[in-house]
Every structure is written in C-alpha cells, then in structure tokens.
Amino acid sequence: MNSELSSLQVQDIGEQGLLERLQRFCPPEIIGDDAAVLVTEPKQSLVVTTDVLVDGVHFSNVTTSPEDAGWRAAAANLSDLAAMGASPLGITIGLGLPGEVRVSWVERLYQGMTECLQQYNTPIVGGDIVRSPITTLAITAFGQVHPNQIIRRSAAQVGNAIVVTGVHGASRAGLELLLHPELGQNLRDTEKTALIKAHQRPQPRLDVLPILQKILASYSPTPPLLSIAGMDSSDGLADAVMQICRTSGVGAILERSQISLPTAFEHWLTKEQALEYALYGGEDFELVLCLPQELAHDLVQQLDQSAAIVGRITSESTIILHDKKEKFPDQVLNLSQGFQHFSH
C-alpha cells in the first residue's frame, strides 16, 4: 500500500465513497437495493444476534490491529450463532466513523472480518456508514437452524454431562502476553505465538455443529426427542456454566482436572492462576454443551483432544468446583465474588 493511499481519510471521500470502496468485500448480487435478499432453506428457523463495539471500550489500536479487531468482531457474532446451533447466512455491518479515520484502517477492518467470515462462506450482505465522533461498529449476524436442533441455555437436565469443545484460558493468556511482553519467559516462541493468536484470531466453533447433528441423528432418527443445552464461553467458562444453570434451574459440579488448559500453562502459571484464566478469562469462544452422558462421550471422541467432559448437571442450586485428587477443597463458583471456599 503506498503512503498516499494509506493517509487518505474518510472525510476525503465521504461515506458514499467509502461504501463504494467497501463493496469489493460484498457479493455483487446483493448490493444496490434498499435491503439485501437472502435465500433461506425451507423448514429452518432464523437466528439473529447483534453486537455493538466502540473504539476505546471494545477495541483499541494500542493492542489490536484493525484486521484483528475485524476478525474478533466477526468471530464473536458467528460464535453466538454456533451457540444456538445455527449455521451462518450473512452479516450486516453498521459503521460510525469520525471524518479523520483513515480509509485504509476501515479497509483493513473489513479485510479481517472477511478473512474470518470466508472460512464459513458467510457474506457481508449490507451495511450503513455514517459520520460519528467515535468509531463504532454494529454487527448483526443471522443464521438458520432446524427448529428441533436449536441449542438453548434453558434446556440443561439433571444428569447431563457438561462438555467443553476445547481449551479455556488461552485468549486471556494471549492478552496478558500482548500487554506485558516481559511475561512468559519460560514459554517457547511457538507457545507464545499460539496463545497470542488465540486472543487475536479466535475461532467460532461452527465446526462442532455438523458433528453434533450427526450424533443426534444416530441416537434419534426423529430429532425432537433430544434437546441440547448450551452457550458459548465468550464471557468465560464459569459464566457459561452459571448462565446455563440459572436459566435451566439446575446446578453443576465441575472437576478441576478435567478442564482443558493450554499445555503451555504447565511451565508458566500456577495451578490456581491457570484455573482462574480458564474459568474467568473469557473470549475463548468454545461451546459449553449439556447432553446425555453417552452422547457426550461420542461427541468428545469426535472432536479434537482438547474437548472434554468437565462435569455434570445436578439438582442443586450451586455450582461446585471439585478436585478428585482432594488436594483442593470443594469451592462454590460465584461470578460476582470469584472463588468462594465451600465449608465441608
């Protein structure tokens, strides 16, 4: 990119000029009308999710390149669809921009979004660009799911196994390494890079859905017999388990040693620190699913080795963190207070 191009500002070409430049990121057939038209498959329900991101609050040029900010914004929305069991159909992007924002910054943001979306053949189908005193990004993602395959937070049942689809804590660790490069002296460069990438380029777990659907179909040829509970762990593993338990009116017991951690944590963090990153770090965008034990085992076997059964749903009203080695006492998970020791 030459320097003349990269210094061009939004106010130099206007919102309309910018929209025209950004059309190369959108399929040509859905541009130029009052709204975008998409074809949905028959017998699918529509799933819709929306996020607003504000410069300085949700992203910042200090820690995040525009490409990564774009990727992360797209990934978070696709993850919300995955958390409902839905395959993506498209996203719309609303941008509020100060006039002095560089056109190249916006193009790099779109580049990052597109890189994430292309993995799942998800088009940017529309948008709006307006002048604003602060850079603001509003994303709405929509997907489709068969009504019998919707994953809901409220569907957890006593006795269900709790499955996580991958490691937790990596994104938080990556952020720490970005903010404090002096940390992680014991880590190999490849380990550092992998943790930082987990933060900058998280993967929504849409790949889990066809595997889950196949397992469901093998157990029950007519899908309505089973309902899967779950959500994504964007706000942390502990938060996900608590939201599921609260909306389902159940409790849970989690086994410390079963929670999958990045192997790099072993020669860097204490066990307590590692667990805190995993439970409360957030932004790992894994799925936390509650399903019958047999199906849970099948699912974990078909996912990669960081997937695990980390506990089970109970009839209690608490979420207990248990240590089968009995080195640590049982703890009650509590979002507002962090760890709480459980008297026993």
Added chain:
Amino acid sequence: MNSELSSLQVQDIGEQGLLERLQRFCPPEIIGDDAAVLVTEPKQSLVVTTDVLVDGVHFSNVTTSPEDAGWRAAAANLSDLAAMGASPLGITIGLGLPGEVRVSWVERLYQGMTECLQQYNTPIVGGDIVRSPITTLAITAFGQVHPNQIIRRSAAQVGNAIVVTGVHGASRAGLELLLHPELGQNLRDTEKTALIKAHQRPQPRLDVLPILQKILASYSPTPPLLSIAGMDSSDGLADAVMQICRTSGVGAILERSQISLPTAFEHWLTKEQALEYALYGGEDFELVLCLPQELAHDLVQQLDQSAAIVGRITSESTIILHDKKEKFPDQVLNLSQGFQHFSH
C-alpha cells in the same frame, strides 16, 4: 413518571440493568439466549436492512422527542423492507450510550419504536447495549418476501408508469415548521399539526404490499411473469426516480402537476417551493413504483386519493420534469445541482 425515576441515569443501573428494564418491550419467548430465533415462512426469501443513527447527526433532543426519534428510526427501517416488497419479521437494536443518559430517555426511545412496530406486529427480537461517549442507535430489520415478488430498483422498463403512493414534501414542511414556528401563518392549526406529524411520525407503506400482490395475482396467476421496480422516497422523490433510472439503465419523464402535494401547500408555498420540497425534501417514506400502465391505474385506484401516476419510464438517459400546461419549460433533474434548465 416521578422525578426520582426520571433522573435515574444509565450509569446508576449499568448496561445489564438497562437491558433487563427494556425486556418489557420484547416478546418474552425470544429473550435470554445467545441469539433470537424467528420462524420464517416456507418459500420466502429473507430481506435484511441496517441503519446507524448518531446523536447530533441523525437525531437531536432539540427538534425530536425520544419517542419520535424511536418511531422515525423504526419507520425508516420498515420502509426499507416495504421498498423491497417484504413483510417485517423483527428488528434488533444496538445501543451505544454515555453513562449519564437518562434511563427514562432510553425507555421513551423504545416506547416510540414499539408504537411504530406494533402497527405491523413486528417484535424487537434482540439487542446489545454498550457504553459509548455518544448516543448511537444501530437498527437491523428483517423481513420476508416471495422471491417472485421482490421489488428491485433495477427492474424498471421503458413504458412503465411511475406511481407514487402518497404526497411528497410533507415531512420537509413539518421540519421547517418545527425549526421556524413563525412560518406558515396562513395555515390552519390542523394543517400545521398534520405536516409536523408527517415529519415526526412517518408511516412506512407496508399497507401497499398486499394490494400490490393482489393486483399482480389478478394479472398473472403465476407471479414470475411480472417484475415491479421501485424503492422508497426516504431520500426524496427525485433521488428515488434517479436511483431507479440509474440502476435500470433508463430515463423518465415526470409531470409536474401530477406530483401529489399536501393541500396545505396551496395557501402557504409558491409552486416552485412546493415542488422543491416534494422532489428534494426527503423522509416522506412513500413508495415509488414502476409498473405496466394498466396495473398502475389499478393500483392508484385502490390506494387513497393522494396516490398518483406521476410519469413514465423512457429510453432516454435523462429525467425530465415536464409541465403539461406549458407554463414552465422542461427541466432536467440532477441530484447534485438541483434544478437545471433544459434547453429546448
């Protein structure tokens, strides 16, 4: 509303607290998961449109109450769906709010949106609220339309009649009356009120769609035989005709005397001023449709008396404003330069 309640600020209850308060505006069955689920009808295409509105740029407490700002935002998005021939399914709302915004302001915004949406049984199906230095409203609306009944800007054909579904200029006149209350001394109070209401509470013309579909069905039992061109006049009647002509590769001739104006204009504005408001005022949210003459006549007869055939599509590359009384010379419409005299 008591004064204690109305002085409550967003920072007093937080984004989560505000979301909980706003849930009364949403159907209870679609709250509480990672995304909202909507049922679409079979064989319908999905239509999506998005708008971003920024305080001080697109709305302002000086001229607009929060209820009216909410109504107008909802109406603009529903109008985009109507312009595609689509019936609304739902909308999502993304809000960026400074901490010191009053909770009552946000509730009044939602109240206005809901009042507009309820006319069309359209639910608010989801949203996101985040902290931002400036109040920002991002709306995404979803609708559905049979693939054969999509209204596209690009489908205008030479010989088509150009139909407008109602008067133009009322919204702009209403804004002038709000900004300059000393204007319109000749107007009756009811006329003033009606013009101001046209600005504050515009009606998206979703009511036109079933009438249009019925007429189409009577002419062609298998819908694919006819395609309707059109868009809404949110950016002005002149803009709508130009966008349709540009994307369809055609021209148009408009007949001055056929353009429906509010009757109040007669004893307030000069003919030139009235026409300028009608052509360039914007925000009337009427539909501008191009269709075969016979169907156009049927449509106008079945709409109220302010609907009219205002011209026809030509094979030229210009848009001519004609005066059949020959009082005014032909003019070429040009968005960037306003009126241009046409040498003839």
